Each structure stands twice: as C-alpha cells, then as structure tokens.
Amino acid sequence: MVNDSTSKEAYLFAYHKCVKAGKLTGKTMIKLLKWAVVKGWNKISASNTNRHGKQRIKQLIRKDQGVTSVDVSKTELRDFQKVARKYGVDFAVVKHLNEKPPVYSVFFKAKDQDAITDVIRAYTQKKLMKEQRPSLLEHLHKLKEKVASAPRKVIHRAKEKVR
Incomplete structure (x- = not known):
C-alpha cells in the first residue's frame, strides 16, 4: 500500500515535470528517481515504527x-x-x-x-x-411506589360568580 501511493505520487510528479519541460530529459529522470526513493524510504520506515494501539x-x-x-x-x-x-x-x-x-x-x-x-x-x-x-x-x-403511596393533594375547582 505504501509502495502504491509512492508510485502514484512519482507518476504524478513526473507527469507535471514533463508537461512543464515538454520532454523528459536525463536530469529530470534522475531527479525524479531520487525524489521517489527518498519519499518512499521515509514512508516505509515511518509506517513500521509509528504504529500504536491496535495492530496486526x-x-x-x-x-x-x-x-x-x-x-x-x-x-x-x-x-x-x-x-x-x-x-x-x-x-x-x-x-x-x-x-x-x-x-x-x-x-x-x-x-x-x-x-x-x-x-x-x-x-x-x-x-x-x-x-x-x-x-x-x-x-x-x-x-414509583413511593409516589403512589404519598397522599395526594385534593384540588377543589369551583367557579365563583362575580357581578
């Protein structure tokens, strides 16, 4: 998985450099390979040492x-x-x-x-x-039992006629 992403990044890097330059020269190819190797080694070494928690x-x-x-x-x-x-x-x-x-x-x-x-x-x-x-x-x-056993307050509702 690390190598797939590295190769994809290398491909995109080469594509953009070729579009800019118009052609792939020897120097561009060497730069591209150096970049891919350095980038790939950093990812591989980081993936093995930095894992914490649940893993295989x-x-x-x-x-x-x-x-x-x-x-x-x-x-x-x-x-x-x-x-x-x-x-x-x-x-x-x-x-x-x-x-x-x-x-x-x-x-x-x-x-x-x-x-x-x-x-x-x-x-x-x-x-x-x-x-x-x-x-x-x-x-x-x-x-619920406590509430059921408690005495209930009786409310008298009566309308008062006011003149």
Missing part, C-alpha cells in the same frame, strides 16, 4: 521486543480495548477458531509489562464497578 500480530512481532498474551471473551473484548488504548499500549487481537464460545487472545509487547498490569487492573476495576452498580430499573420501581 505480524506488525507487533516485527518490533522485535517479544510478545505476551492474555485470553479475553468476546463480551469483554471491547472494554478491554478501550482501556488498552487509554494506556497507550500496543496490542493485537487474535480469535481462536476452534472454540465455540469465541475466545480472543490479546497480545502485547513484552516491554510493556508494567503498562499491561495497569491495563488489567483498570479493566477489572471497571468491570467490578459495572457489576456493583445498582439497577436503574429497581430504583425507578421504588420511586
């Missing part, structure tokens, strides 16, 4: 820092990814195909071990908070 397993392994993994179920995966992005950890998600309830392995760089422990701690804390949170429907039913 191959990209994570290419960083040559080793990987560790944690198994997560599908229902927990989304929250886990949010917390991992919040902590700026590089990770890759792989689905186990042979297990019927889907189980995912989340791979991290081994270098981020401290951040991984923080991510897991924050995730478990978030999950416990969700479980301990009182039900909103139960609270709503209690309030």
Whole structure:
C-alpha cells in the first residue's frame, strides 16, 4: 500500500515535470528517481515504527521486543480495548477458531509489562464497578411506589360568580 501511493505520487510528479519541460530529459529522470526513493524510504520506515494501539500480530512481532498474551471473551473484548488504548499500549487481537464460545487472545509487547498490569487492573476495576452498580430499573420501581403511596393533594375547582 505504501509502495502504491509512492508510485502514484512519482507518476504524478513526473507527469507535471514533463508537461512543464515538454520532454523528459536525463536530469529530470534522475531527479525524479531520487525524489521517489527518498519519499518512499521515509514512508516505509515511518509506517513500521509509528504504529500504536491496535495492530496486526505480524506488525507487533516485527518490533522485535517479544510478545505476551492474555485470553479475553468476546463480551469483554471491547472494554478491554478501550482501556488498552487509554494506556497507550500496543496490542493485537487474535480469535481462536476452534472454540465455540469465541475466545480472543490479546497480545502485547513484552516491554510493556508494567503498562499491561495497569491495563488489567483498570479493566477489572471497571468491570467490578459495572457489576456493583445498582439497577436503574429497581430504583425507578421504588420511586414509583413511593409516589403512589404519598397522599395526594385534593384540588377543589369551583367557579365563583362575580357581578
């Protein structure tokens, strides 16, 4: 993908230079090739080193820092990814195909071990908070009962005749 965009840019650059000059000379061709090589190398090197957050397993392994993994179920995966992005950890998600309830392995760089422990701690804390949170429907039913049992104010509506 990087090479496609680089070749497209090189083609457009050559086209504009040829239109300006009227013909493609040796010097123009050398400038064009130098420009394409420099531009292409910058993009390729930047694409490998600057990736953060969720990525493919191959990209994570290419960083040559080793990987560790944690198994997560599908229902927990989304929250886990949010917390991992919040902590700026590089990770890759792989689905186990042979297990019927889907189980995912989340791979991290081994270098981020401290951040991984923080991510897991924050995730478990978030999950416990969700479980301990009182039900909103139960609270709503209690309030309805309280309103129903409260005495109602009687309003007398009578028209007064004024002369």
